Every structure is written in C-alpha cells, then in structure tokens.
Amino acid sequence: MDAPIAGHCAPGLEAVRHAFAANFAERGEVGGAVCVSIDGTVVVDLWGGWCDEDRTRPWGPDTLVDVYSVGKAVVATLALQLVDQGRIGLDTSVAEIWPEFAAGGKGRATVADALSHRAGVPAIREPLTNDDLWDWNRMAVALAATEPWWEPGTRHAYHSNTYGHLIGEIVHRVTGQLPGDRLRDLAQPLGLDLWVGVPVEQQARCADVIFAASLPLDGMPLDDLEGDALMNVLAYFNPPGYSSIGVVNTPEWRSAQVPATNGHASARGVAGFYAALVDPHDPLLSPDLLDIARRPYSSGPCPILGEEVAFGLGFVPTSQRRPLGPNPRAFGHFGSGGALGFADLDAGVAFGYVMNHVIPRWQSTRNRALIDALYDCL
Secondary structure (H helix, E strand, O other), rough: OOOEEEEOOOOHHHHHHHHHHHHHOOOOOEEEEEEEEEEEEOOOOOEEEEOOOOOOOOOOOEEEEEOOOOOHHHHHHHHHHHHHHOOOOOEEHHHHHHHHOOOOOOOOEEEHHHOOOOOOOOOOOOOOOOOOOOOHHHHHHHHHHHHOOOOOOOOOOOOOOHHHHHHHHHHHHHHOOOOOHHHHHHHHHOOOOEEEEHHHHEEEEEEOOOOOOOOOOOOOOHHHHHHHHHHHHHHHHHOOOOOOOOOOOOOOHHHHOOOOOOOOOOOHHHHHHHHOOOOOOOOOHHHHHHHHHHOOOEEEEOOOOOOEEEEEEOOOOOOOOOOOOOOOOEEEEEEEOHHHHEEEOOOOEEEEEEEEOEEEEEEHHHHHHHHHHHHHOO
16 A cells, blocks of 8 residues: 655755655655754655554644654753753752752762763663653652762763653753643744643544564563663663553553653654754754754763764764764754654754654664755755
C-alpha cells in the first residue's frame, strides 16, 4: 500500500518532497511529517503515512507523536529562560535551588552542569516502579537522593531519561510550575503544538510509536553489575518504563510528565519552537545566552552513548558524525528513531521532523535524507 503524502513545498524545494516520499518507499517509514521555515516563513510542510502499525489511521497535519529526546532542548529552554530573567545563574548550584539535591555529595553541581549532562545522576539508584514514574514528586525525591555516579562537574554522561526530571525540577522549584505546565504557557500563545503531558482530550491525535524492544532487566542479575555497566542499565530501565518500553502508547505515558523522553509534538510544533528560538524580533532566549548554550560546553567520551560527544547547554551542536546541514552555527536535538529539531543561524533554517517507526535508535537515514535534500536546494 502506497503511503498517502500531503502538504506543500515552496518552488525550488521539491527535492525535499522526493526525499520524504523515498523515506516511505525505501527507508521503512510508517508515518511522519517534516516542516521547515526559512527566516520565519514556512517553506516545507509535509505529512504522510499512517499513525498505526495496521495502517488504518492516516497521518494528518496536526498528528502528535512522542519525539523522545527532542524534548530535552525544550525543557532546557525553560530553565535557560530563568537564567535570562536573572532568577538563576549558570553557576548557581542546583542545591541552592533544590536543597535536597545536595545529598550524597552533589552540592557543588551547578545549573550548567545539569544542562550539559555533567551533574552525575544519569541513573537513579533506588529501585522504582512505573507507578513511581507517573508521580513527579516521587521521581524528584528519588533523583535528589541518588549518590552521584561521579563527582559532579568532572565528566559527562548522557542523562538519557533523568534529564527531564533534573532540569524540570529546577524549573519547578523556581517557578512553582511543573515543566509541562510551564511549557503550555510558553507554547500556546505562539501556537506551538508541543506538549509534555498531553491532555486526555488531545490524545486522539497521537500516533502510535512502533518499535520492538524488550526489558533487559527481566532476569538480569543486577548484583553482578557495577560502575558504568550498572549505571547504563538503570539509566534506561529504572523505572522499567523510563525509556517508554511497555508503556509508550498508553494514556498514562502520554499524560505523564517525563520531559526528557515523552514530549509529544507535530513537525510544525518542533519547527515552530526552533523558529521562535531564533526569531530576530522576540526570541525565546537572548542571543547572547543562546550563543553560549548552542556551543560545545562539555566534550569527550560518553559511557551511555558509547562514543565521543559534545554537549551544549541543552542543545547538541552540529558535528561531523551527526551533521545538521553544512553550517557551523546549527544546533538542535535528536530523538530516538530519528525525530529531530534544529535551527541553523547561518541559513535562517528552523527544521522539525517527527515519525513513529523507531529504526534504528541512534542514527537515522531518514532525517539525513531530508536534511541533505533541503541543503542541496538552498
């Protein structure tokens, strides 16, 4: 069955539509959308395929889907806005904002450490359940009590799931708002279809995520693991559904606030977020702070991702291995399976790509094809 594709491309950008169609024909796409603006004008707005594995629900222009780690940049922006407002500083200790976080020797971890995956808590040590996952305060308490896996500020490791609770609780402590509520106040005036905690009445718009994954904790002798090996397992699977496995398409998951992992958005919402970040008239962040946040802040080997990486303050700078186009001032964030949002300050591009078929987890020929087609046209 051919995938239905709809939407438009501006003249001269037809290659993006061809690449999008080829994703379905050649690269395993089931459903997805891509949206691109240049200097604030939407020039690509395409959607196609199906919201479910049985291919019964066509993808629409307002379909929402879990965008996984694309949401890290969103929750980081909520914290960075507080820096812009002078309510916290990058050098402020997390414990000054959140006193319980000082437990176990984490008192010197700074806001910048937290934003750049250097805070020492990519995994929670206390065994947790999925019932805990739905309880924000329970997760925050367990994270604060965790003994750090290294001295904060001395190395980095990708906080794959804890990032949202870490940065989100900083936002919560300063503003009194949970990150999903804070995001709603930011997104709604801008018309951004971007959520952490999708309201029940909006969940009919959600596409199902499709990927085959099992829970490696089943039968695994955790007592035999230590150090980085134990940290890796707990980072992804404590609580068991922290990475969405077994819960991803449920109302509980969609309603919860797990900002590093369960942000839901349309392609228009992701592209619109990055367009708002770099809006020359009323940007979400001051240009000076964004210039700091988008640059490499911490570089080196990452025991979670298993490779050399560079982290900004909530954003991932473009790199040779995962290029966001050819220009050096591009920055954004990837999500599992290939979801992607980025901005390119040199080309004026804001880009959003969302999809529901998670193959492979960490690299995506599909987003790469769309990026290459776009820049071949520019």
